[in-house]
């Protein structure tokens with residue numbers, strides 16, 4: 224079993240590298256990949272850099288060059304749903320691109336021909352996540368995650384995303400990873416810990432809570448990897 228674990232920023236994968244400790248480093252496509260042998264399985268860890276384009280490149284590389292069979296994304300997000308507080312974990316049921324707009328041609332926001340507004344994440348990986356959450360006594364929420372190439376620090380834009388896509392959280396990579404994994408038939412799972420509320424304090428909160436929230440997410444992903452490998456034996 225070969226599992227990809229992806230983040231967008233170095234802070235999002237650092238806790239994973241600290242945990243796994245021994246890895247081989249491969250540089251490819253202006254990206255660094257960390258290859259880990261773990262419990263008779265292989266794990267490939269990388270951060271893509273911020274945004275949908277870089278995320279697509281890294282996800283594609285993880286699957287096509289490194290032959291990863293499942294992809295887990297770990298990182299932080301801005302909360303839309305008011306029940307989500309800083310440090311809370313949310314797993315994506317489905318994801319959409321909030322900045323994709325050819326409405327001038329009569330299409331809905333987030334849609335291009337031959338695509339779909341939402342892409343669903345893998346049900347089995349979600350089940351494993353809820354098992355892990357139960358075992359660890361962690362509250363894990365699920366919902367819609369909206370992705371776009373914008374850091375949202377604005378109440379009006381946040382409300383628009385909420386009303387247009389019924390989104391619970393927003394970030395800058397998840398839907399891009401979803402498009403790639405869906406196209407390449409690779410089960411994927413997107414986990415985010417809340418770092419801010421996408422409001423006028425968002426950039427301050429993001430800087431303050433990036434590390435701690437990224438660690439919440441990464442720690443959970445490690446437990447998921449253990450469960451996935453256990454089930455695979």
Ligand code: ADE
Pocket residue numbers: 299300301373374375376393394395418419420421422425429
């Ligand atoms: N990731 C974490 N917080 C975010 C925000 N406010 N906007 C976009 N991506 C984010």
